[in-house]
Amino acid sequence: MSFAVNLRDVTLRYGESEALADVNLTLEAGKIYGLLGRNGAGKTSLLSLLAAFRRPTSGEVLVGGEPVWENAPIVSRVALVREGGDFDDSDSVKSAISTGELRPSFDAAYALKLADKFELPLKKKVRELSRGKRSVLAAITGLAARAELTMFDEVHLGMDAPTRDAFYKELLAEYMDRPHTVVMSTHLIDEVANYLEEVVIVDRGRVLVHDEVEAFQGRGATLTGPADKVDAVAAGLEVLAEQRLGGTKSATVAALDGEVRARAADAGLEIGPVGLQDLFIHLTDPERTGA
Amino acid sequence: MSELTLTNRRFALGVGIFTDCLKYFAWWIVAGVIAAIAIPLIVGQWADVNMSGWYHAGNVAKIWTAILAGGFLYSLMPTLVAVGVTRREIAGAMGVFGLLWVLAFALLTLAGFLAEHTYYDLLGWSQGIDQETPMPLETYGEVFAFILPYPLTYAVYFTGGALIGAGAYHSDAGWFMFIPVIPVGLALDDLLSKVDPWGPGWLVHFVTGRAEFSPWVAAAVAVAVLAFGVWATRRLIVNSPIRGKAA
């Protein structure tokens, strides 16, 4: 019973400024999504709408096919974990975890198992936790919510690399154990890329791209070689970035089909891969005109 | 909280906030009770006591009730919405919390006043209400009548506090809003408790029949104020966005 998500013509304004402009987005149920975007692009605003933290200025936000705002049967099965979590700082870690029991689906035993695994001190107060441990606590409340739509917004902040790795592992295990819809918003793109099925890139309040992760991997390419040959092959392609070093030129193209790939190879150009992160950087470059 | 369902969780949540609050402030409440008893006894070493310690304790309690209602609501909004509770449920839970808190504090105040009356009698002191012209409570009946409006008073203060807390959370002003609101609230409280015909603990005069108005008119006004406060608070809660976290 995973939740699908539909946004229809959604606009969100904070006073004068427009955080999201006319967004249309459909997320199918039961997949892991990566939500990417530069700071201030609208990622958190988008997630806030999906969790009914905020109401759109206009448009419709449907989760599980129903309007999400003030919908108890839906929001009780939607979890948004914001950076550092939402806790009463004077609570003990244990009672901060048990606040989750307000969700009928909350799995307290699983939460405690995770707390043990990640070495969370249950008796400490939330405010006494280090940033990393606080993020762990937040992540645990998200996993143990056993929600149908679970969203993590920059939840990794302060976690060290082994902890992040263990968190991703746990997330994947939980997902395979009980299919549900997951949205991860993060700047550590290469770290999470393999866990994702689809990627949504938001930029300046709009959805820039929404596609399967494979569509990104192996879609772009970097062509390096003598400037004139690079120019000849890249002519007519969408060039995301160019770099020159003496007579050598390197051009990053958004897409490279088999035919052009062969031409590039014949011309003796070096064809390098463009990872999701590099592609993201190019796609959201403010100097880039058009999409 | 193991048998929670979506239909009953607002009640369970209200009860939970109440018990958490009692636990959290247990020592403060004990300290308040001790102070209400001990201060007149200490003063009594040097002079005859002619005013009630519990009257002052009650005045502190009502202000504290207001701060507590506002503070809890303000800090619980994001925490509760984050665990999938709707704003309507939060409003309902605050109602349950408020009812229990008001009832508990009214009972505690009543018990305090009655006990105080007993030992003041034994010591030959008079249980007076601290006013320009002290107002002695001479019989248990008078004590009881004096206490009667307290639940309503606490309820109004609770609602007032919750309204301010909800307003502070709803607006982006946050705690800055309290800078103008607190002095105004305290001045209003002071005015109501000092100026005739509102009298001490403000509804008291009406209910005890000392005022020029009918106590029923006064009670009706208070209930109307309360109803408006509840309506406005609920409206603010239900429409409140959960604000972004400071980056």
Add this chain to the structure above:
Amino acid sequence: MFDDGTPIYRQIADQIKAEIMNGSLEPGGKVMSTNQYAAFYQINPATAQKAFRELVDEGVLYKQRGVGMFVADDARERLAADFRERFFETVLAPLVREARQAGIPLTDIIDYLRTQEGALQ
């Protein structure tokens, strides 16, 4: 574990093919489930599934409903034939291209390959 040039599902499919070719996966043998693959490689199960689907389409694996995935009996022959077919295109064509760039005469390459003939037996 993965290079980021080729889609991961293709890399997994290639790896399963390699395991069939080198004998660690026997014809008729059961292949790990998508979830096991996903957990092992720490990838999205849909990605593993895509690899399996590709291999089923190519006739390398076959699916037994409710039981799992198995290596086709003729998988090795199929892959070998496939490999022979692609050998010239994917191995020799780039070799020739690089040799031309480096100015290595074709005869040198042929001579070199002759010295390796023993290894091919």
